Amino acid sequence: MSYQSSVQVLQQVVSDFFKEVHNIEIKASSVNITTISQDIAGDYSVVLFPYLKRLSTNPADLASDLVPYLTRHGVDIVDHEVIKGFLNITMGNRIWTDLLSQMQALGEDYCRAALTGKTVMVEYCSPNTNKPLHLGHIRNILIGWSTAQILEQAGNKVVKVQIINDRGIAICKSMLAWQKYGNQETPQSSGVKGDHLVGKYYVLFESKFKDEYSQWQSTQEAESVYNAEKKENEQQEHFYQRYKNQYFNLQSILGGEAKRLLQQWESGDQEVVTLWKTMNGWVYSGFEQTYDALGVNFDKLYYESDTYLYGKEVITKGIADKVFYTKDDGSVWVDLEDKGLDQKLVLRSDGTSVYITQDIGTAMQRHTDFGFDQLIYVVGNEQDYHFKALFATMDKLGVPYADQLHHLSYGMVDLPSGKMKSREGTVVDADDLVKEVIAEAEASARESQFLADLSKDDKAEVYRSIGLGALKYFILKVQAKKRMTFDPSQSVDMHGVTAPYIQNAYVRIQALMNKSSGQVQLATDYNWEAREKNILIMLDNFGKVIKSAGDNLDPSLIANAVYDLAKEYHRFYNDYKILTAETPSAIQCRLILSQQVATTLKVGMRLLGIEMPQKM
């Protein structure tokens, strides 16, 4: 049995009306039912505008047919009014009691959708193994995790995966720096978290390379390269900035050594592979700690080192099938101009794979493994073009699931000073940030009388749920596609549109429940107040919000709905007595309403990855 919302029922009956009385097909889901603002009478509004022309009638006449029909078919309307093209209806009292009783019977499941039978794969995080996770990853992780939870609640089977970019020149840089300057330092010997340790050597490499490059710039060789390759009127400084990558590839000593490591790795050199495994192992255990701290996990990990070869096979087959073409220098390309894109390289002239090669292989591997109905890549919007090209290429390859691939593109996180730049040391580290917000929560919760009798561990758990909740909510309440600014010097808010505000509503209800005695049962003779009906309408609508968040891949919809509900409840709580209400019926009904609010808040926050404390 699943919950049927009152809006759904209304939509269906209105749709039936058009079919039966006017013989026109209007899908129930497209019937526009809206809620009504405070100062206009009524509970729901049926928008009549769209049908007026088609039926060549006016709102008043249409309403005078529709309202009796609705009443005849079980919709209890006690009052109605037509304003412009809006038919505003006020429902009978019983409807609200029935709704609440249905919700109560289903508990948390009232807003869980029926199973769709579909498998959705969500890829998120997907870090490189040469640097620790930062604020940008946190946004990715939270969006990915939350989207996965939402899709599951919406009735899908969800598989959470990531691709780990464990291969390539970047990790070789860290390895080389460690070999040269590391003195056998390990996470155990130094007490530094593994990913941070490897990150340290990556930074060290970059700084040594920078020294080498600037020294080179004063040599004769540099001078002649500049003269040979500069653009007209190009300043020396500007040229050297532009030339950096080529220098790394052509002249650099450190660059040469790093590239040799990469070649040795590709050819399976045992010593290099062992070092690679060891250092990646450090990184993985570091990442694992960060994931734990954030409360997220994955069902399956894919490693680029496994999938890139598969991608190359696909390319080779694709050449035979004329999907790809080869240039004189041996490089392989795909022509995407008929899809409004450009030519795209898929294999280098030396036969090695590039980013897109690996992604083609990975997608196919995943489809073989799980046969997904949808694959969602949670990746920043700087890669919009890459994913367009990838999907277009998959389509050219003729895979039947090409149109089931989606890029959930999210905006960058900026600092007040602008972009985060690792070179300038302005990157906000994920581990530091998590610690900081929890400490912040502790600072504001330490005085709380309600936590006095908790054990130290339980207190820590409360601080964690508040601090982490505040951080997660702060990030998830903003639509994913928007870029956002994060000011690390300002502590995360604890008031207003925040997780603690919502958690507080939940905690208040827990306190009510603990104080209420005995069985509570829904009284049938209770007249619902307008404010209570507002809450009921929100509860009723919550399943629809989840569906919409799933369809749009947008957790912010949940974040906003949960806040609206908490706010409405806080208002209600302030204006009405609950445990000391005037009549026993009122006490019972308000308690059950409160309980269902708490349930809904908990479900909603769980979808955002935020836990609810019992006390705070």
Add this chain to the structure above:
RNA sequence: GGCUUCGUAGCUUAACUGGAUAGAGCAUCUGACUACGGAUCAGAAGGUUGAGGGUUCGAAUCCUUCCGAGGUCACCA
């Protein structure tokens, strides 16, 4: 420059996917129960939704031209 995303109160943002008088929070000012838990509530002030034009019963939302900001246009990932 091509493609692309975005532009809403001082700041951060919402708007049920085209619906009614654009709704919140922060910051500012003023108030509220001798606490069913004050991380709360009520009120004031703050808007030509970047600008112009169009589409229609109706536009922050769709189309179009400007203006402004970001991303991307690697044999990097």
